[in-house]
Amino acid sequence: MAATKKKRPQKNLAAGRPPTIQKPKSISRKTTKTIINKLHLLEKRRLQAKSKGDKKEEDAINAEIEELGGLEKYQQASLQGQSDDRGGDSSRVLMQWLEPCVPLRKDAAAKGAARLRMLEVGALSTHNACSKSDMFEIERIDLNSQGEGILQQDFMERPLPKDDSEKFDIISLSLVLNFVPDPRGRGEMLLRTLQFLHKPQGRYGDSQPLKSSFPSLFLVLPAPCVSNSRYLDDGRLIDMMESMGYVIAASKTTQRLVYYLWKRESASVSVEKPFPKKEIRSGPTRNNFAIVVG
Known part of the structure; x- marks a missing residue:
């Protein structure tokens, strides 16, 4: 009599990422x-x-x-x-933008200054371009991490910083915001980033490259979220981010992705005006990606 196979327990959507050391089979x-x-x-x-x-x-x-x-x-x-x-990981684009800052930070490190602090939300790997740059002290978090060096944590439940020592110079949300299923939740996530970033005034001395790049939010989305949504386009996203005190420092669009570096300009954590879900483009081929703020 053949042995009865034990059924594997079903995993739900929050079951966790596969270990990053395992190389996935190639898929088109x-x-x-x-x-x-x-x-x-x-x-x-x-x-x-x-x-x-x-x-x-x-x-x-x-x-x-x-x-x-x-x-x-x-x-x-x-x-x-x-x-x-x-094409590699998205942080390569970020490091291209930050290239003028790299020698400044290396010089500062040689004089004993601390590295810039980065919070990488939804981290998949500890070997991306940011990690290899030696420019940052990086804290990596993910909802269901199984990889060493990545803390299992929900950004929306992460304890708020007690003081400046727990704040960051840059936060990375690379292909994270689009997986938040609720438009209001996306807006809340963007607004919450401000509570974890340093205030801009006086932190980066007289260095123009540093002052023009930090403190900042690196945001990556699938291109159709911005280029083909009924409720969001580039102009509306810029207006939304500016209402939070961010200004656009750099951007890049490819066929698949859109990359932004948003520099924090305001010291306050607030929204100047609400952004409800509002149709700005019509058509049967549009998607329903939206961000609601306020």
């Missing part, structure tokens, strides 16, 4: 995009069903998510998208 760019988009849509539908109290629909969507491979599959696709043959 088209498949990567399809997996990520499908899981985003299912997660949105799941939350809608949960808010309506429709347990049957929520369970059905959870089953569909599991059939696709859940968060593990999503993160495999994300890691594959950051591999060298797909």
